[in-house]
Amino acid sequence: xxxxxxxxxxxxxxxxxxxxxxxxxxxxxxxxxxxxxxxxxxxxxxxxxxxxxxxxxxxxxxxxxxxxxxxxxxxxxxxxxxxxxxxxxxxxxxxxxxxxxxxxxxxxxxxxxxxxxxxxxxxxxxxxxxxxxxxxxxxxxxxxxxxxxxxxxxxxxxxxxxxxxxxxxxxxxxxxxxxxxxxxxxxxxxxxxxxxxxxxxxxxxxxxxxxxxxxxxxxxxxxxxxxxxxxxxxxxxxxxxxxxxxxxxxxxxxxxxxxxxxxxxxxxxxxxxxxxxxxxxxxxxxxxxxxxxxxxxxxxxxxxxxxxxxxxxxxxxxxxxxxxxxxxxxxxxxxxxxx
Amino acid sequence: xxxxxxxxxxxxxxxxxxxxxxxxxxxxxxxxxxxxxxxxxxxxxxxxxxxxxxxxxxxxxxxxxxxxxxxxxxxxxxxxxxxxxxxxxxxxxxxxxxxxxxxxxxxxxxxxxxxxxxxxxxxxxxxxxxxxxxxxxxxxxxxxxxxxxxxxxxxxxxxxxxxxxxxxxxxxxxxxxxxxxxxxxxxxxxxxxxxxxxxxxxxxxxxxxxxxxxxxxxxxxxxxxxxxxxxxxxxxxxxxxxxxxxxxxxxxxxxxxxxxxxxxxxxxxxxxxxxxxxxxxxxxxxxxxxxxxxxxxxxxxxxxxxxxxxxxxxxxxxxxxxxxxxxxxxxxxxxxxxxxxxxxxxxxxxxxxxxxxxxxxxxxxxxxxxxxxxxxxxxxxxxxxxxxxxxxxxxxxxxxxxxxxxxxxxxxxxxxxxxxxxxxxxxxxxxxxxxxxxxxxxxxxxxxxxxxxxxxx
Numbered sequence: 111x112x113x114x115x116x117x118x119x120x121x122x123x124x125x126x127x128x129x130x131x132x133x134x135x136x137x138x139x140x141x142x143x144x145x146x147x148x149x150x151x152x153x154x155x156x157x158x159x160x161x162x163x164x165x166x167x168x169x170x171x172x173x174x175x176x177x178x179x180x181x182x183x184x185x186x187x188x189x190x191x192x193x194x195x196x197x198x199x200x201x202x203x204x205x206x207x208x209x210x211x212x213x214x215x216x217x218x219x220x221x222x223x224x225x226x227x228x229x230x231x232x233x234x235x236x237x238x239x240x241x242x243x244x245x246x247x248x249x250x251x252x253x254x255x256x257x258x259x260x261x262x263x264x265x266x267x268x269x270x271x272x273x274x275x276x277x278x279x280x281x282x283x284x285x286x287x288x289x290x291x292x293x294x295x296x297x298x299x300x301x302x303x304x305x306x307x308x309x310x311x312x313x314x315x316x317x318x319x320x321x322x323x324x325x326x327x328x329x330x331x332x333x334x335x336x337x338x339x340x341x342x343x344x345x346x347x348x349x350x351x352x353x354x355x356x357x358x359x360x361x362x363x364x365x366x367x368x369x370x371x372x373x374x375x376x377x378x379x380x381x382x383x384x385x386x387x388x389x390x391x392x393x394x395x396x397x398x399x400x401x402x403x404x405x406x407x408x409x410x411x412x413x414x415x416x417x418x419x420x421x422x423x424x425x426x427x428x429x430x431x432x433x434x435x436x437x438x439x440x441x442x443x444x445x446x447x448x449x
Numbered sequence: 450x451x452x453x454x455x456x457x458x459x460x461x462x463x464x465x466x467x468x469x470x471x472x473x474x475x476x477x478x479x480x481x482x483x484x485x486x487x488x489x490x491x492x493x494x495x496x497x498x499x500x501x502x503x504x505x506x507x508x509x510x511x512x513x514x515x516x517x518x519x520x521x522x523x524x525x526x527x528x529x530x531x532x533x534x535x536x537x538x539x540x541x542x543x544x545x546x547x548x549x550x551x552x553x554x555x556x557x558x559x560x561x562x563x564x565x566x567x568x569x570x571x572x573x574x575x576x577x578x579x580x581x582x583x584x585x586x587x588x589x590x591x592x593x594x595x596x597x598x599x600x601x602x603x604x605x606x607x608x609x610x611x612x613x614x615x616x617x618x619x620x621x622x623x624x625x626x627x628x629x630x631x632x633x634x635x636x637x638x639x640x641x642x643x644x645x646x647x648x649x650x651x652x653x654x655x656x657x658x659x660x661x662x663x664x665x666x667x668x669x670x671x672x673x674x675x676x677x678x679x680x681x682x683x684x685x686x687x688x689x690x691x692x693x694x695x696x697x698x699x700x701x702x703x704x705x706x707x708x709x710x711x712x713x714x715x716x717x718x719x720x721x722x723x724x725x726x727x728x729x730x731x732x733x734x735x736x737x738x739x740x741x742x743x744x745x746x747x748x749x750x751x752x753x754x755x756x757x758x759x760x761x762x763x764x765x766x767x768x769x770x771x772x773x774x775x776x777x778x779x780x781x782x783x784x785x786x787x788x789x790x791x792x793x794x795x796x797x798x799x800x801x802x803x804x805x806x807x808x809x810x811x812x813x814x815x816x817x818x819x820x821x822x823x824x825x826x827x828x829x830x831x832x833x834x835x836x837x838x839x840x841x842x843x844x845x846x847x848x849x850x851x852x853x854x855x856x857x858x859x860x861x862x863x864x865x866x867x868x869x870x871x872x873x874x875x876x877x878x879x880x881x882x883x884x885x886x887x888x889x890x891x892x893x894x895x896x897x898x899x900x901x902x903x904x905x906x
Contacts, residue, residue, distance in 0.1 A: 115637060116637070116638065116815045116837075116840070118813070118837070129866045129867065129902075129904075135867070162838055162839075163838060163839035164837070164838025164839025164840065164902070164903065164904045164905060165838050165839075165904070165905050165906070166904060166905070166906045173906075175866060175904050176839075177839045177866070177867075177902055177904075178839045180633040180841065181630070181633075182630055182631055182633070182841075183867065183902075197627065197630055197631070198623070198627065198873060200630065201623070201626035201627040201629065201630040201631075202622065202623060202626050204626065204629075204630065205603070205604055205622060205625065205626030205629065206604055206622070206626075208602045208603075208604055210602075210656050210657060210659055211635075211636045211657070211658070211659035211661070212659060228630065231633070231635045232635070232657065234635060234636055235636055235637075235661075236659075306454075306499060307498065307499045307599075307600075317880075317885060320878075320880055320885075321880055321882070321885060324880045325882075334465075335880070336877065337877065337878040337879075337880045338875065338876060338877045338878065339874075339875075339876045339878070340623045340873055340874065340875050340876075341873060341874045342627075342871045342872075342873045342874075343871055343872050343873065343874060344869060344870065344871040345849070345853075345870045345871060345872075346870075347853050347856045347857060347860070347870060428853050428854070428857060429853065430849050430852070430853045430856075430870055430897075442878065444880075449499045449500075449501070449597070
């Protein structure tokens with residue numbers, strides 16, 4: 111029951127996200143008497159019930175932090191029943207569909223409900239999501255999740271193949287989203303479901319799908335067609351040291367020394383201390399990074415350590431380093447309006 | 450009685466052409482300039498939102514949907530295979546600039562002028578079919594004023610800055626949309642916003658709440674420009690959730706002297722005066738930001754509209770009452786009511802500041818959004834304690850370095866988890882049969898976004 115409103119305290123039945131460490135977030139359902147095992151020790155649910163969200167909890171071997179779920183965090187932990195949409199695309203979809211509280215929005219298919227949660231948040235409390243899924247069990251699983259999350263009042267989850275059976279909505283939707291293999295097959299039904307001025311969005315990984323969809327949209331009188339792609343490029347914050355090269359140049363060295371001296375303390379020693387300081391800090395912040403999981407902190411520390419071995423004098427700076435490999439494609443988003 | 454889908458006086462209306470989006474406030478006796486053409490506000494009253502119009506000699510002509518697409522592609526008699534015989538020359542077009550101007554004066558429609566241009570082009574028939582379509586599209590854009598009237602929303606209002614993103618710190622659709630997602634803004638939230646995007650972020654947040662919750666506008670003492678909020682056409686019930694608090698009073702709030710003081714003194718008298726001052730500096734900003742003359746000019750118009758809004762609202766009100774608008778009578782009315790009005794406004798403002806202060810002191814904000822041209826690091830350090838535990842914080846900046854600093858500061862304090870620093874890449878495509886490709890130019894930056902969840906120990 112923890113999605114619909116901002117809550118301060120945890121209650122029984124709440125879906126709680128446990129922050130265990132970098133890139134380690136797990137979901138659990140609070141039930142009296144249950145115990146959750148984390149790598150920092152056992153966590154009794156009773157210990158959490160009545161405690162505030164967002165406050166660190168000490169376990170025998172370290173701390174963890176229970177968080178109230180948001181659609182963005184839910185996207186990171188939800189059980190995958192299908193491929194899912196992520197926040198970069200989801201944000202764009204919600205934004206370009208011009209959703210606001212009170213809007214009626216249609217989604218096909220429901221999939222794992224990653225987008226659904228964001229859609230519901232946008233149209234609550236007086237709007238509605240109609241979501242369709244042609245796979246019966248997936249539909250039932252999603253429906254159960256919506257109920258558990260306290261969102262049941264804002265969503266209708268139906269088991270139906272919309273390409274074959276249509277939406278059975280008559281000019282009542284403000285917006286409609288299609289994530290189907292052949293979205294062009296249900297554009298006719300979509301155009302009946304939308305009210306005048308309604309917005310449509312389709313998500314397709316392949317350009318061939320986009321082309322057929324665009325043709326169908328134009329044939330049905332949709333205008334303002336926009337096709338776009340949006341990718342997130344995450345940065346990891348790192349301390350970088352680039353050692354100076356010794357040019358054997360007497361004057362160069364003295365000026366360099368002067369600069370360091372200006373900052374007070376003997377140069378060599380200070381450099382060392384700085385280095386150690388940063389290392390210590392990094393470990394402090396994230397005591398768990400040495401416990402085995404892959405984390406950027408480890409990389410930072412080791413690279414920092416290496417730098418300090420080979421160079422006494424170095425240019426130091428903080429940077430947001432781009433990833434070596436990043437997501438290159440998710441899908442094309444096609445937007446259009448029906449007037 | 451009243452048609453909810455019809456434009457009424459005082460509405461802010463979005464004009465969307467093929468590649469430009471503008472917002473104007475529609476007032477009966479005001480002239481609007483769109484694509485160098487004049488349009489009387491009175492002509493727009495009662496028109497339906499969503500309608501597409503062509504402007505012909507200052508008159509609005511409704512564009513019938515299927516008509517336009519039919520004329521675009523068909524009627525092409527012959528076309529060439531490739532461009533081997535095309536020679537660039539000024540003589541290819543037999544019509545001169547003077548001929549075109551003359552036709553325009555005679556009142557020949559844009560559609561007909563485009564037809565004449567095609568007829569009189571020596572090379573048109575040898576162009577390939579695709580190239581012919583491109584030619585027609587280009588000429589139509591030049592000689593026809595076609596636009597659609599739309600109800601404003603955050604997406605469309607953001608588009609009005611497409612040609613001048615510098616005015617809103619390079620905030621782009623992808624960044625704004627993620628800012629709104631990660632901040633978990635929803636109906637009922639209590640959100641604090643620091644922004645220098647002319648009120649666009651504030652308005653977008655308010656739009657997501659529809660009158661339920663509170664939006665705290667935290668502004669630097671001398672910079673309260675938020676005129677874009679007016680363009681959302683919020684109802685009274687929706688705009689009353691907007692509170693404000695001057696950041697130069699934060700210290701006194703923190704040490705407890707602010708709420709004790711009976712009358713929080715206000716640095717500047719009235720937000721509207723502030724807006725006007727800001728607007729007067731707009732033209733220079735527009736000039737600095739560059740862009741084509743055309744859009745710059747229109748923007749000036751647009752902002753002028755907003756600055757003068759209060760006065761016009763009164764005018765509109767006076768018109769509805771059926772009383773005279775012009776001359777001495779109005780002046781007399783204004784001075785009589787002016788003082789009382791100002792006092793009432795001042796009172797209301799102080800109430801809003803006080804409520805905002807109380808909410809800040811509760812230290813349980815549901816989210817904090819920073820999107821400003823001021824230093825985000827110090828803002829974040831001072832404001833983070835006001836955010837409740839397990840609540841999201843989003844910092845947008847057009848530069849990466851301050852966000853790297855913010856990241857380190859939060860990390861070291863141990864008060865943030867799920868930290869993410871990212872920028873996004875945003876690319877549009879042309880999708881046409883056999884001519885699908887990414888657009889030739891794309892935005893190089895939409896700024897950087899830091900998001901995290903606040904935690905306490």
